[in-house]
Amino acid sequence: xxxxxxxxxxxxxxxxxxxxxxxxxxxxxxxxxxxxxxxxxxxxxxxxxxxxxxxxxxxxxxxxxxxxxxxxxxxxxxxxxxxxxxxxxxxxxxxxxxxxxxxxxxxxxxxxxxxxxxxxxxxxxxxxxxxxxxxxxxxxxxxxxxxxxxxxxxxxxxxxxxxxxxxxxxxxxxxxxxxxxxxxxxxxxxxxxxxxxxxxxxxxxxxxxxxxxxxxxxxxxxxxxxxxxxxxxxxxxxxx
Numbered sequence: 001x002x003x004x005x006x007x008x009x010x011x012x013x014x015x016x017x018x019x020x021x022x023x024x025x026x027x028x029x030x031x032x033x034x035x036x037x038x039x040x041x042x043x044x045x046x047x048x049x050x051x052x053x054x055x056x057x058x059x060x061x062x063x064x065x066x067x068x069x070x071x072x073x074x075x076x077x078x079x080x081x082x083x084x085x086x087x088x089x090x091x092x093x094x095x096x097x098x099x100x101x102x103x104x105x106x107x108x109x110x111x112x113x114x115x116x117x118x119x120x121x122x123x124x125x126x127x128x129x130x131x132x133x134x135x136x137x138x139x140x141x142x143x144x145x146x147x148x149x150x151x152x153x154x155x156x157x158x159x160x161x162x163x164x165x166x167x168x169x170x171x172x173x174x175x176x177x178x179x180x181x182x183x184x185x186x187x188x189x190x191x192x193x194x195x196x197x198x199x200x201x202x203x204x205x206x207x208x209x210x211x212x213x214x215x216x217x218x219x220x221x222x223x224x225x226x227x228x229x230x231x232x233x234x235x236x237x238x239x240x
Contacts, residue, residue: 008044008045009025009027009045009082009087010025012027013025013026013080014026014027014028015127015131017127019123021083021118022081022082022083022088022089022118022120022123023082023083024079024080024081024082024123024124025079025080026078026079026128026131027077027079027080028076028077029075029076029077045080045087048086049080051087051112052087052088052089052090052111053108055110055112055113055114056110056111056113057198057199057200075092075093075107075108076093076104077094077095077104077128077131077132078090078091078092079127079128081111081124087112088111088112088114088115089111090108090110090124091106091108091109091110091121091125091128092107092108092109093106093107093128093132093137094107095132095134098169098172100169101135101136102133102135102136103134103136103138104128104129104136104137104138105137105138105173106125109125111124121146122149122152122153125149126153129153129154136233136234136235136236137233137234137236138173138231138232138233138234139231139232140193140229140232141229141230142197142198142199142202142214142226142228142230143199143202143203143214144202144203144204144205144211145204146232147205147210147214147230148205148206148210153236154236155235155236155237157234157235158188158232159188159230163185163188167185169233170185170188170233173231173233180193180195181193181227188231188232189217189228189229189230189231190228190230190231191228192227193228194227194229196227197225197226199224199225201224201225202214202220202224202225202226214230217230
């Protein structure tokens with residue numbers, strides 16, 4: 001008997017959020033890993049997550065070259081979006097409950113190209129924030145789409161008017177970011193963060209002003225690629 005994808009995921013998820021058009025399942029590393037500490041996702045689930053990443057980025061990103069299993073080893077919690085027994089999106093994070101800040105580092109997020117602009121990204125991030133009980137999230141991104149999504153689910157703190165208030169925290173976060181380039185504390189741009197652009201072409205949002213800001217700030221080429229990223233720090237919007 002063939003087991004459905006959602007049944008496989010539901011069996012290992014410790015929390016689920018059910019919506020009319022998509023179901024979000026939260027899987028925690030501490031509750032579901034082997035004795036060695038490695039994730040043990042079903043091969044069909046891992047393959048579908050990889051397919052989503054390729055669909056979203058147009059290629060397999062730099063962080064994925066050693067396989068989705070090795071990538072997930074460095075995360076603490078993942079959210080998987082399922083529709084019609086198909087994985088259509090996922091997000092992964094690593095919580096850092098500092099004594100002064102409760103935050104997680106959003107290590108990756110992707111939504112299948114056919115399911116974009118359906119609030120799946122919003123629901124993935126919101127579900128991770130609620131499940132992890134973290135107040136802040138941080139990520140590095142080249143995507144205007146991610147910036148606009150973050151504005152909807154949170155309050156962006158950095159870059160912003162009060163950036164200097166968060167610099168001590170950001171300096172700690174830079175250790176986790178793992179880039180090899182140069183971070184500008186005034187602009188929150190991390191130059192040469194990637195050895196090559198993870199996107200086949202950096203996607204544009206519906207906000208032309210944000211698109212223009214990213215293109216000018218990150219030196220996005222005519223091929224819609226760049227090695228630079230923004231480091232974004234945001235606080236959870238408690239009104240949701």
